[in-house]
Amino acid sequence: MRKPIFALVDCNNFYASCERVFDPKLAGRPVVVLSNNDGCVVARSNEAKALGIPMGIPFFEVRQTIEKHGVLALSSNYTLYADMSGRVMETLSHFTPHIEVYSIDEAFLDLSGIPEDPSACGRRMRQTVRQWTGIPVSIGIGPTKTLAKAANKLAKTSRKADGVLDLTDSPWLEEALRRIEVRDVWGVGRQICKKLKAAGIHTALDLRGANLDWIKNQFGVQGVRTVSELRGQRCYELEENPPAKKGITVSRGFGRPITALVPLQEATSLYAARAGEKLRAEGLAAGVMSIFIMTSRFAEKSKRYLRHCAVPFDTATDDTQDLIAAAVSAVEQLYRAGYEYKKSGVMLLELVPRDRAQRGLFDSKDRDRSRRLMATLDQINRTRSVGIQWAAEGIEKPWQTRFTRKTPRYTTSWADLPQIR
DNA sequence: TCTGGGGTCCTAGGACCC
């Protein structure tokens, strides 16, 4: 098999660029796009970046800067971004069928089957995407995905690269890696970065030269893969046919805290319907639905509250009515004490292919898993209902298994929890 | 007191990505 040549095509400031396509007056002006409820900055034009507005910052923290410099702050429009993403991906597929859509604004391509020089091909892609969709992209090329990512990083910032950089067999590879901070390497996050820096590893080049045994010892196989990929040894392939999803979540924060049941039910109904759409689009059916309601993550401890409830389906379903009915009744069970709820959501779990579910083949393994999940939850509810003192982690555990990121570390003691009849 | 070994599955926690 031919060695792949990976290209990473990444849309520049994607959401901000989408907005500009439809409102050319925004060109040259600093623009930021805000998250749900205009809570945080989730995209910035180059002009906004130059003003020092960080990614992900709460809007109220940069309001002054925004007003002072006349930054345009726009609410997000995900329907628009999804549509634009589709157009960009479609354009790229004219160059090669070997494409992995990696996120809403990124795709990996394998250029090895294209006779043209990869760099020249990259320039043509860049120009074509710009022409056909109005979206500016940067392209990094390399023998591994990690190196393509690294090349992309420099393609964005280097004037000389002008949006396209090929590091395959490049005499500049070392110099390029020297210029990339270790925290910008694909696979290096906050925690790993901290440890690397403590060990004197500051750049991608340092990381490439790190002792592999030490890396394995400190960071496990993922670390070894990252370093190997920096050395040009391929650990990740192009995934043209991504595996089926393992869970689907739809959740939103409310603009302001709510205390009534009806709006909670209205919101979760909508999420259930939306989750159903996603489910059908993936050709899946759900064996279990989990619903949660919670207070603000930032509330003081005594005012925090989080509960969730899992509902098993006899037969895995993708039917909107089933999903909504389950969500509405579950929320009612969860809604007990007069807390100020800030967020709710619906998760679909134990996903199986729709055709199998329709034939009633929700097999023993699926059933076993669902039963176990339910048993865990039952136990918690039993414990609560008889008023036995239970550890704070009791309620957290089933939650944490499903929400590993940004897990609310609620330390509510049992005494703080509302009574259950 | 001595008290196998290997395989699989699952959970909980910790990291990462966009």
Added chain:
DNA sequence: TCTGGGGTCCTAGGACCC
């Protein structure tokens, strides 16, 4: 006052089976 949303993978250790 205001603080996004949605994913994946890896590992250690325990339960359980033969």
